[in-house]
Amino acid sequence: MTDLIINADLRETTGKGDARRMRRAGLLPAIIYGAGKPDLAITLNANSIGKTLNEEAFYTSMLEVNVAGKGSETVLLKDVQWEPIMDTAMHLDFMRVSSADSVTVEVPVVVVNYDKCPGDIAGGMLDMVRHVLEVTCRADSIPESVEVDCANLNIGDNIHIEDITLPEGMEVLHDANFTILNVAAPKGHEEASDDADAEDTVAEA
Numbered sequence: 001m002t003d004l005i006i007n008a009d010l011r012e013t014t015g016k017g018d019a020r021r022m023r024r025a026g027l028l029p030a031i032i033y034g035a036g037k038p039d040l041a042i043t044l045n046a047n048s049i050g051k052t053l054n055e056e057a058f059y060t061s062m063l064e065v066n067v068a069g070k071g072s073e074t075v076l077l078k079d080v081q082w083e084p085i086m087d088t089a090m091h092l093d094f095m096r097v098s099s100a101d102s103v104t105v106e107v108p109v110v111v112v113n114y115d116k117c118p119g120d121i122a123g124g125m126l127d128m129v130r131h132v133l134e135v136t137c138r139a140d141s142i143p144e145s146v147e148v149d150c151a152n153l154n155i156g157d158n159i160h161i162e163d164i165t166l167p168e169g170m171e172v173l174h175d176a177n178f179t180i181l182n183v184a185a186p187k188g189h190e191e192a193s194d195d196a197d198a199e200d201t202v203a204e205a
Contacts, residue, residue, distance in 0.1 A: 004052070004057070004058065004061055004063045004064070005063075005064045005065075005066065006044065006049070006052075006063055006064070006065045006066070007044075007045070007065075007066050007068075008030070008042040008043060008044050008065050008066065008067045008068070009042060009043050009067070009068050010040070010041070010042060010043075010067055010068065010069060010070055011029060011041035011042050011043050014029075014041050019090075019091065022043055023046065023090070026045070026046050026047060027043040027044065027045065027046055028043065028044045028045070028046040028049055028050075028089060028090075028091070028092065029041070029042075029043055029090075029091050029092075030042050030043065030044055030091060030092035030093070030094060031091075031092075031093055031094065032065060032067075032073050032075055032094045032095075032096060033093070033094070033095060033096070034095045034096040034097075035096035035097075035098075037096065040067065040070065040073070042065070042067055044092070046089075049089070049092070050088070050089065053080065053089055056108060056144060056145070057144055058077060059077055059105075059106070060105060060107055060142045060143065060144055061076075061142065062074060062075070062076060062097065062099070062139055062140060062142075063075050063076065063077065063094070065094060073094070073096055074096065074097060074098065075094035075095055075096055075097060076094065076095050076097050076103060076105065076139060076142075077092060077093070077094055078093045078094065078095045079092070079093040080092055080093075097139040098139065099138065099139055099140035100138060100139070100140075101138070101139045102136060102137070102138060102139075103136070103137065103138070103139045103142070104134060104135070104136045105134070105135060105137075105142055106132045106133070106134050106135075107132060107133050107134075107135050107142070107143055107144070107145060107146050108131065108132050108144075108145045108146070109128070109130055109131055109132060109133060109145065109146050109148055109180060109181075110145040110146070110147050110148070111126065111128075111147075111148050111150055111181070112147050112148070112149050112150070112151075113149050113150050113151035114126065114150045116150070116151045117150040117151065117152075117153050117183065118152070118153065118154045119150075119153050119154045119155040119156075119157060119183035120150070120183070122154070122155055123155075123186045124154075124155040124183040124184060124185060124186060125183070125184045125185075125186060125187075126150070126181060126182075126183060126184075127181060127182050127183070127184045128180075128181050129178075129179045129180060129181055129182065130178070130179070130180045130181070133146050133161075133172050133180075134172065134173070135166070135170050135171065135172050136170070136171045136172075136173060137167075137169055137170040137171070138169060141167070141169055141170070143167060143170070146164065146166070148164065148180055148181060150181075150183070153183045154183065155183050155184070155185050156182075156183065156184075156185065157182065157183050158179050158180075158181070158182040158183075159179070159180045159181050159182070160177045160178060160179055160180060161174055161177060161178050161180060162177045163180075164180065
């Protein structure tokens with residue numbers, strides 16, 4: 001079962017010039033590939049898809065693309081090419097998938113219970129080292145996010161990838177136990193500690 005349905009038209013021509021003309025006409029060029037089938041060049045309604053691109057679930061959901069005259073394709077969004085100045089989508093890449101396929105996708109990290117975090121209450125600052133995680137899982141089991149609980153974190157505490165319990169069937173491939181986030185001391189506290197260390201050094205000398 002797919003989460004979102006998108007309507008598309010078949011694109012008869014390709015190339016940069018054709019793509020520019022399509023965008024001026026309010027269309028967004030895209031391509032569907034994979035599963036041992038020929039690539040399928042399509043166009044989407046730029047206004048409709050632009051709104052959908054603001055939804056986080058669009059990047060982690062199985063999608064159904066209904067191509068006029070060609071039937072439907074079950075896909076995942078694999079890449080968005082952005083215009084750097086206007087920050088608008090220029091081209092989308094979709095990869096064909098089935099529910100049982102193992103896929104690798106980026107999933108956002110979401111912090112929960114930060115209002116209960118002892119380190120925050122004491123004036124510490126949350127330092128997010130990783131905002132997304134590259135996870136491997138079934139195509140029909142992609143989470144919208146990976147939650148990181150801060151309810152018991154004090155100043156100086158860290159959360160590493162091996163501290164997180166991932167849903168069954170999901171993996172984050174890693175060689176090192178990398179840091180997801182930490183609770184840093186407030187800047188004034190750090191400066192005070194540095195001054196104290198300097199005084200201790202002078203005293204010892």
